[in-house]
Amino acid sequence: MPARVVATRPETTHASRLLLDVPAWPGHRAGNHLDVRLTAADGYTAQRSYSIASAPGEHGLSLVVELLDDGEVSPWLVREARAGDELEVNGPVGGHLEWTPGEPRPVQMVAGGSGVVPFLAVLTERARVGGVPAARLLLSARSPDEVIGADTLARPQPGLLVTTTMSRYARPEWTGLRGRLTPDVLRQNTIGPGERPLVLVCGPTAFVEAVADGLLELGHDPALVRTERFGASGG
Numbered sequence: 001m002p003a004r005v006v007a008t009r010p011e012t013t014h015a016s017r018l019l020l021d022v023p024a025w026p027g028h029r030a031g032n033h034l035d036v037r038l039t040a041a042d043g044y045t046a047q048r049s050y051s052i053a054s055a056p057g058e059h060g061l062s063l064v065v066e067l068l069d070d071g072e073v074s075p076w077l078v079r080e081a082r083a084g085d086e087l088e089v090n091g092p093v094g095g096h097l098e099w100t101p102g103e104p105r106p107v108q109m110v111a112g113g114s115g116v117v118p119f120l121a122v123l124t125e126r127a128r129v130g131g132v133p134a135a136r137l138l139l140s141a142r143s144p145d146e147v148i149g150a151d152t153l154a155r156p157q158p159g160l161l162v163t164t165t166m167s168r169y170a171r172p173e174w175t176g177l178r179g180r181l182t183p184d185v186l187r188q189n190t191i192g193p194g195e196r197p198l199v200l201v202c203g204p205t206a207f208v209e210a211v212a213d214g215l216l217e218l219g220h221d222p223a224l225v226r227t228e229r230f231g232a233s234g235g
């Protein structure tokens with residue numbers, strides 16, 4: 001379906017936020033994604049998936065796209081897209097990371113890099129409805145200036161705890177967690193399996209596999225662990 005870029009702005013040093021107007025959009029749930037299709041003048045097309053950062057009911061659809069220098073689609077979306085540009089989207093797609101306000105379980109989200117994008121929609125939706133079970137988000141980012149959705153993550157909510165670890169940042173001003181999400185870090189910073197949380201994991205493929213394995217090792221029920229892999233390796 002046709003979409004129009006309404007606005008773009010830098011989100012971090014490596015990512016841009018795009019606000020889209022999609023007149024025929026049927027609505028979505030927090031955690032869904034959509035497919036963007038770009039068509040070149042010679043008719044060549046390329047399609048990629050992007051998580052929806054905006055919550056259901058928010059005005060317009062927002063995406064946050066991280067730049068991969070050698071990529072085909074992300075450099076156009078991050079560097080070239082301008083207000084007024086037309087593109088094609090399909091969606092909503094998903095189900096793996098979907099979260100609805102009626103979810104009775106606590107929710108544990110674990111994100112690597114831009115894998116936090118679908119969880120921004122979850123946090124905004126959770127804040128809107130209020131009075132829902134506990135939630136935790138454990139985010140692995142390379143450095144503080146690469147944290148996507150920092151405003152949303154910093155907004156306090158009852159029953160929500162956000163923990164960030166920096167995977168590639170040596171400066172002393174960061175006093176929080178550092179390094180990768182080892183099983184020990186996971187155990188100390190996530191809702192334990194005894195509470196039977198819904199567990200949502202999103203990010204680069206290798207990250208998601210390592211985290212999901214670590215959580216299963218801690219004793220989480222495989223039926224409650226949902227994952228979405230963004231692609232190749234990343235980190």
Ligand SMILES: Cc1cc2nc3c(=O)[nH]c(=O)nc-3n(C[C@H](O)[C@H](O)[C@H](O)COP(=O)(O)OP(=O)(O)OC[C@H]3O[C@@H](n4cnc5c(N)ncnc54)[C@H](O)[C@@H]3O)c2cc1C
Pocket residue numbers: 033048049050051052064065066067068070071072073074075114117118204228229230231232233234235
């Ligand atoms: C369900 C889903 C949701 C997604 N949501 C987002 C999102 O919200 N924001 C976002 O920025 N991206 C998201 N992605 C990733 C996105 O679809 C693209 O894969 C990404 O933008 C790269 O596309 P590209 O055309 O620029 O690179 P490509 O031309 O496809 O690839 C260029 C090079 O980068 C490698 N590569 C491809 N994808 C990745 C990756 N994700 N990480 C590291 N290396 C990679 C390739 O192996 C290749 O070497 C999502 C992917 C999926 C499946």
